[in-house]
Amino acid sequence: MRQPAVYVCRPLPGRALDLLRERCAVHVWPDPEIPPPREVLLEAVREAEGLVTLVTERVDETLLAAAPRLRVVSNVAVGYDNVDVAAATRRGVVVTNTPDVLTETTADLAWALLLAAARRVAEADRFTRAGRWKAWGLELLLGQDVYGRTLGVVGMGRIGRAVARRAGGFRMRVLYTSRTRCEEVERELGAEWRALDDLLAEADFVTLHTPLTQETRHLIGRERLRRMKPTAVLVNTARGAVVDEQALVEALRERWIWAAGLDVFEQEPLPPDSPLLSLDNVVLAPHIGSASFTTRARMAEMAAENCLAVLSGRRPPNPVNPEALGGLLP
Ligand code: NAP
Numbered sequence: 001m002r003q004p005a006v007y008v009c010r011p012l013p014g015r016a017l018d019l020l021r022e023r024c025a026v027h028v029w030p031d032p033e034i035p036p037p038r039e040v041l042l043e044a045v046r047e048a049e050g051l052v053t054l055v056t057e058r059v060d061e062t063l064l065a066a067a068p069r070l071r072v073v074s075n076v077a078v079g080y081d082n083v084d085v086a087a088a089t090r091r092g093v094v095v096t097n098t099p100d101v102l103t104e105t106t107a108d109l110a111w112a113l114l115l116a117a118a119r120r121v122a123e124a125d126r127f128t129r130a131g132r133w134k135a136w137g138l139e140l141l142l143g144q145d146v147y148g149r150t151l152g153v154v155g156m157g158r159i160g161r162a163v164a165r166r167a168g169g170f171r172m173r174v175l176y177t178s179r180t181r182c183e184e185v186e187r188e189l190g191a192e193w194r195a196l197d198d199l200l201a202e203a204d205f206v207t208l209h210t211p212l213t214q215e216t217r218h219l220i221g222r223e224r225l226r227r228m229k230p231t232a233v234l235v236n237t238a239r240g241a242v243v244d245e246q247a248l249v250e251a252l253r254e255r256w257i258w259a260a261g262l263d264v265f266e267q268e269p270l271p272p273d274s275p276l277l278s279l280d281n282v283v284l285a286p287h288i289g290s291a292s293f294t295t296r297a298r299m300a301e302m303a304a305e306n307c308l309a310v311l312s313g314r315r316p317p318n319p320v321n322p323e324a325l326g327g328l329l330p
């Protein structure tokens with residue numbers, strides 16, 4: 001029986017590749033660290049019916065036009081701002097993602113960055129390794145308290161809620177903003193809705209959890225950073241472009257805010273001349289929000305399941321453009 005061709009943009013952890021290979025002719029880009037160059041990808045998709053992508057792959061009109069047989073783009077991520085979903089839908093290509101399974105792991109990382117930025121953990125590590133620790137000091141590396149303070153969640157979706165839930169352990173007051181109010185969250189977590197500008201002025205810790213869309217690009221810019229407290233910490237595990245990074249550098253340098261913890265950047269990987277690299281009051285991570293052994297394996301398996309479902313004429317578990325499903329069976 002003819003097997004559909006699937007191109008996979010990176011080696012996948014767990015059982016994902018075995019699942020795909022049972023039913024498809026699978027080609028895998030072999031380098032686990034460097035994505036396939038654009039020209040390689042454009043050539044590779046010519047015969048592909050399925051494409052398994054990471055956040056590093058730009059799936060746009062040009063790529064879709066080069067892939068006339070393509071039926072499914074299965075993104076190994078919950079965010080899909082790397083995919084032109086409208087263009088895929090126009091061509092009847094189903095786009096899928098990997099929600100839920102990475103929620104708790106990403107929330108953990110947001111908290112790791114929040115605590116590290118508030119208590120200067122990365123800076124303290126650099127200080128200790130450099131042999132600069134002379135004696136216990138009353139004013140050595142002082143930071144911000146977390147317990148009992150106010151957390152502001154921007155984007156109270158799956159990950160925003162998981163981050164807010166953890167705030168209970170720190171007896172924090174929780175404020176949130178989303179376009180739609182969520183009474184269940186208000187009841188369950190005692191969270192209070194605020195307009196974004198009010199949340200920024202009131203919160204001691206602001207954590208971002210919106211998708212990157214036209215509406216959220218540079219949601220946190222110069223004016224909004226100016227509204228935050230000089231003692232506030234900004235955490236971004238959403239997407240780099242939700243924050244105007246140039247304005248953030250200024251805010252950190254001029255101390256409009258106390259510190260930031262960042263997992264995502266406007267340009268990834270972070271360029272070696274990025275001014276963020278020379279600032280002590282920012283904790284940096286290389287987009288590792290969902291990077292636990294279990295979660296990454298599960299994400300890859302979900303992506304394989306989504307891809308296989310579409311290629312065998314079934315509705316995939318996680319479509320982001322259900323309007324492209326056409327006659328696929330439930
Ligand atoms: P989700 O459940 O869809 O939550 C997103 C939330 O953002 C929704 O509650 C939505 O509520 C809100 N929102 C959307 N537009 C908004 C706006 N303009 N202003 C305020 N709130 C807005 O998604 P999720 O699973 O939590 O994931 C969120 C994002 O995290 C992903 O899209 C991805 O970019 C990022 N992420 C990053 C990592 C990482 O490795 N760092 C890992 C996983 C996810 P309303 O529609 O009511 O506004």
Ligand code: GLV
Pocket residue numbers: 055076077078079080102289290
């Ligand atoms: C990672 O960034 C994701 O969106 O899953």
